Amino acid sequence: xxxxxxxxxxxxxxxxxxxxxxxxxxxxxxxxxxxxxxxxxxxxxxxxxxxxxxxxxxxxxxxxxxxxxxxxxxxxxxxxxxxxxxxxxxxxxxxxxxxxxxxxxxxxxxxxxxxxxxxxxxxxxxxxxxxxxxxxxxxxxxxxxxxxxxxxxxxxxxxxxxxxxxxxxxxxxxxxxxxxxxxxxxxxxxxxxxxxxxxxxxxxxxxxxxxxxxxxxxxxxxxxxxxxxxxxxxxxxxxxxxxxxxxxxxxxxxxxxxxxxxxxxxxxxxxxxxxxxxxxxxxxxxxxxxxxxxxxxxxxxxxxxxxxxxxxxxxxxxxxxxxxxxxxxxxxxxxxxxxxxxxxxxxxxxxxxxxxxxxxxxxxxxxxxxxxxxxxxxxxxxxxxxxxxxxxxxxxxxxxxxxxxxxxxxxxxxxxxxxxxxxxxxxxxxxxxxxxxxxxxxxxxxxxxxxxxxxxxxxxxxxxxxxxxxxx
RNA sequence: CGGGGAUUGGCGCAAUUGGCUAGCGCGCAUGGUUUGGGACCAUGAGGCUGCAGGUUCGAAUCCUGUAUCCCCGACCA
Numbered sequence: 385x386x387x388x389x390x391x392x393x394x395x396x397x398x399x400x401x402x403x404x405x406x407x408x409x410x411x412x413x414x415x416x417x418x419x420x421x422x423x424x425x426x427x428x429x430x431x432x433x434x435x436x437x438x439x440x441x442x443x444x445x446x447x448x449x450x451x452x453x454x455x456x457x458x459x460x461x462x463x464x465x466x467x468x469x470x471x472x473x474x475x476x477x478x479x480x481x482x483x484x485x486x487x488x489x490x491x492x493x494x495x496x497x498x499x500x501x502x503x504x505x506x507x508x509x510x511x512x513x514x515x516x517x518x519x520x521x522x523x524x525x526x527x528x529x530x531x532x533x534x535x536x537x538x539x540x541x542x543x544x545x546x547x548x549x550x551x552x553x554x555x556x557x558x559x560x561x562x563x564x565x566x567x568x569x570x571x572x573x574x575x576x577x578x579x580x581x582x583x584x585x586x587x588x589x590x591x592x593x594x595x596x597x598x599x600x601x602x603x604x605x606x607x608x609x610x611x612x613x614x615x616x617x618x619x620x621x622x623x624x625x626x627x628x629x630x631x632x633x634x635x636x637x638x639x640x641x642x643x644x645x646x647x648x649x650x651x652x653x654x655x656x657x658x659x660x661x662x663x664x665x666x667x668x669x670x671x672x673x674x675x676x677x678x679x680x681x682x683x684x685x686x687x688x689x690x691x692x693x694x695x696x697x698x699x700x701x702x703x704x705x706x707x708x709x710x711x712x713x714x715x716x717x718x719x720x721x722x723x724x725x726x727x728x729x730x731x732x733x734x735x736x737x738x739x740x741x742x743x744x745x746x747x748x749x750x751x752x753x754x755x756x757x758x759x760x761x762x763x764x765x766x767x768x769x770x771x772x773x774x775x776x777x778x779x780x781x782x783x784x785x786x787x788x789x790x791x792x793x794x795x796x797x798x799x800x801x802x803x804x805x806x807x808x809x810x811x812x813x814x815x816x817x818x819x820x821x822x823x824x825x826x827x828x829x830x831x832x833x834x835x836x837x838x839x840x841x842x843x844x845x846x847x848x849x850x851x852x853x854x855x856x
Numbered sequence: 857c858g859g860g861g862a863u864u865g866g867c868g869c870a871a872u873u874g875g876c877u878a879g880c881g882c883g884c885a886u887g888g889u890u891u892g893g894g895a896c897c898a899u900g901a902g903g904c905u906g907c908a909g910g911u912u913c914g915a916a917u918c919c920u921g922u923a924u925c926c927c928c929g930a931c932c933a
Contacts (some may be wrong), residue, residue, distance in 0.1 A: 389868085523933090588933095643933075647933055707891085710893070710896045712895090715893070788922075855932085
């Protein structure tokens with residue numbers, strides 16, 4: 385273990401991941417199995433994601449609302465695939481107020497059923513459509529194995545649920561939502577990924593089609609980072625929900641649902657880190673610039689405050705704690721992933737300049753006081769772009785075109801990554817590949833071109849290359 | 857849920873054929889000297905050894921149960 389008490393990013397990613405979450409004070413273990421406490425620094429990241437997404441969600445006319453945590457079991461039972469998919473991971477309330485409940489209540493694993501029950505009450509006419517609602521909430525899925533942020537028994541997310549008169553309108557929202565997620569990942573979190581369709585076995589329980597956004601992590605594992613589902617009319621039919629259309633006919637609305645969770649923070653942590661800790665992209669960093677006056681240099685304080693005033697457009701922390709030495713603080717702020725650090729000591733006061741350090745590259749540069757604000761602005765933009773490009777390059781470098789099964793197996797045994805290979809789309813073949821190599825289908829990329837080939841495993845004809853990988 | 861490992865001041869660890877008042881480092885508090893890449897001195901606070909039972913003259917140590925965490929799988933966002 386290095387001096388900073390972190391395991392090696394390269395060789396012990398799982399341990400590094402836990403170390404950095406605890407030491408950077410993003411989160412802590414809760415005294416409840418599989419649950420975590422999201423600490424203020426980690427929650428600020430979630431709030432950044434919420435703010436970014438809320439703006440785009442509302443611009444599109446989708447409104448936020450809130451539905452109950454508890455779902456009567458008979459609601460879940462209405463959609464067969466849905467309940468079968470979620471039954472194994474439900475937390476169920478059997479007692480309330482000291483008495484056994486007449487009907488058990490599921491703690492929501494997702495809110496389709498309770499929301500659509502209400503939608504059907506609120507809509508009688510085609511004029512009442514579309515329903516465009518999103519909610520930010522917690523959900524519970526009783527997972528067998530948990531990791532902080534990536535898979536906890538309770539997690540935070542947003543779930544958008546819209547209903548439309550036509551399938552096309554609904555599909556437009558499905559794609560719009562995935563585009564929203566891509567913007568969030570690319571622009572806010574500096575993360576690259578591939579959007580595409582899930583296979584039938586991997587899709588959401590109750591969906592017609594599911595679109596996923598898959599990101600590659602440094603250990604070559606693939607992280608399903610959010611999903612957007614075309615629910616067709618499965619739920620409206622299950623709930624016997626109809627509205628009258630323009631012709632007076634009773635029709636079932638077309639629906640979609642889409643969600644992004646606190647798992648995104650897990651991807652953010654892992655994809656950008658290094659042996660010194662986190663590297664937060666400036667757009668999401670709760671602190672974009674930390675100003676560290678060298679402790680003991682009294683003359684630096686005035687300049688430090690002056691610099692802070694010139695940076696009012698940014699999220700700036702002025703670290704006035706003089707009980708720690710400069711080196712200690714440098715390491716602390718690097719661990720916490722602050723993109724830029726400004727060091728100010730007597731030397732700088734004398735030369736009317738400051739030292740700026742950038743977290744992503746480790747470069748230090750001397751900048752004249754008058755030019756700090758413009759430098760900070762361009763450096764932050766540069767860091768944001770650089771982190772995204774790094775992740776994009778990593779992903780592309782680890783995306784392999786695979787044309788025979790031996791190659792496929794060899795890749796899964798070594799570098800992993802995204803394996804782009806032809807597949808016959810037969811679920812049995814998919815299952816066999818998983819058993820034999822651990823790889824699952826990740827997605828059929830939205831932009832995949834038609835290309836005739838043969839299934840990498842069974843040799844049957846195939847029309848597209850799918851992405852395979854090891855699931856996180 | 858299967859396999860492996862762990863749980864001792866806030867954190868990391870030590871303490872066995874069962875035996876003294878459970879130690880050490882870091883951190884923390886107070887005072888002082890320091891401060892440009894993890895400073896130092898002095899003094900001090902902080903433990904019914906995860907929890908519940910049991911065996912024993914005596915348990916951190918042995919037994920039973922249980923909880924939680926980590927790693928590797930199977931299941932999933």
